[in-house]
Amino acid sequence: MQFLENNVKYNILKVHNIKGYLRYVDDMLIVYDTIQSNIHEVLDDFNQIAPKLKFTLEEEMDRRLNFLDITI
DSSP, rough: OOIIIIIIIHHHHHHHTTOEEEEEETTTEEEEETTTTTTHHHHHHHHTTTTOOOOOOOOBTTBOOOTEEEEO
């Protein structure tokens, strides 16, 4: 993950106008504006980085999201 952050991640986040990014070990929290960004395109870009890695998506429901065993 550190390699990805140093070499690829920032370009993806910039291209998709991501507002915030937080990573803890292998969990990432991405904050975005639905008008400016399509999170499914961001997910596709992350999944194209390394074929052996599989990123998944958990979207908020009822304005709540679980991240690191905490409901935000």
